Amino acid sequence: MSALIRAVGFSVVMILAFAAVTYVLPQVKGEAPEEEEVNLGELTIDSFVAMGEKLYKGKGTCTLCHNNLGRAPDMLTFDVHAASLQRIADSRYQGQAADVESYLRESMLQPSAYVVEGFGKKGSNDAESPMPAVDQPPIQLSDVEVDAIIAFLQQKDGNPVTVALPSGDAAPAVEAESTAAAPVLAQNAEEAIAKFGCAACHAILGSKSPVGPSLEDVGQRLQPAQIRISIIDPKAEIAQGFPPIMPEFPNMAVAELEMVVQYLSQQTGSQP
Ligand code: HEC
Ligand code: HEC
Known part of the structure; x- marks a missing residue:
């Protein structure tokens, strides 16, 4: 029974992920800003x-x-x-x-x-x-x-x-x-994080901003798929104790999203 619920929950998440990715995808070609x-x-x-x-x-x-x-x-x-x-x-x-x-x-x-x-x-x-x-x-x-x-x-x-x-x-x-x-794709995760201003709200890349949860150990708390959802659909799940103010990033290309997800998955807070 609970396995069924979990399976249903999972497919809902997958559908959301696909919906969001198709929403983001056309941006790769990029209309000129x-x-x-x-x-x-x-x-x-x-x-x-x-x-x-x-x-x-x-x-x-x-x-x-x-x-x-x-x-x-x-x-x-x-x-x-x-x-x-x-x-x-x-x-x-x-x-x-x-x-x-x-x-x-x-x-x-x-x-x-x-x-x-x-x-x-x-x-x-x-x-x-x-x-x-x-x-x-x-x-x-x-x-x-x-x-x-x-x-x-x-x-x-x-x-x-x-x-x-x-x-x-x-x-x-x-x-x-x-x-x-805007149109130039970030070359790596650090560039993408700077380009989209994540550090204005999150502790990451030397920022200590307390507006959102620290991302320095997010890899320990969330699976890559959860990190991806947090970015493409910030309202899907609101981290406890934080205001629901994270914006959406409709201009983020899939390649940038994936670099950021991968980078954040590796942030376990225990690195030198
Ligand atoms: C991270 C949050 C944050 C961002 C981003 C931000 N501000 Fe502010 N800003 C504040 C806060 C908080 C204050 C009030 C405290 C102060 O006076 O510095 C303020 C004050 C100001 C003031 C003085 C307002 C007054 O009533 O006297 C101006 C002008 C201003 N910001 C312009 C801007 C502009 C333009 C941008 C974007 C280019 C910007 N701010 C981005 C947080 C922010
Ligand atoms: C205006 C502030 C703001 C900006 C900009 C912002 N976020 Fe957030 N973010 C938040 C807040 C607040 C939360 C917690 C509430 C929520 O879950 O929506 C959050 C939650 C998250 C989470 C889930 C963290 C957890 O521990 O549950 C991730 C991952 C994340 N943000 C990544 C990013 C990335 C990557 C960027 C840049 C592309 C970004 N955020 C930009 C405010 C922001």
């Missing part, structure tokens, strides 16, 4: 703002934390211009910013320069931000990409966009980078 279409010769403020919005919701991974779950201020729900002016005027403000643009840039590049009250790292008494600097791995945005996000955050509430459009030397760099960003 939309960022690639930004032709810098024809950049206008509008297309720059649109690029910023895409980065905010995509590659920048900002909405992983800046959402309605309370981990970080949900900037899509308030006037970022007005809030920034308030932060600079706060008696706790120790940063260098003098205007909205420089406050937003500082918040992204040196998150601990000012920590919004109540959002600091646990035990740091709001002296240290849990936000990673966005020009560093794993997020690693270029200067132009940071500017595009600032433009988006300024424009979304109808406030003046003060950042300058990229031109001259900056343009080819962003073009090269955005072609390199």
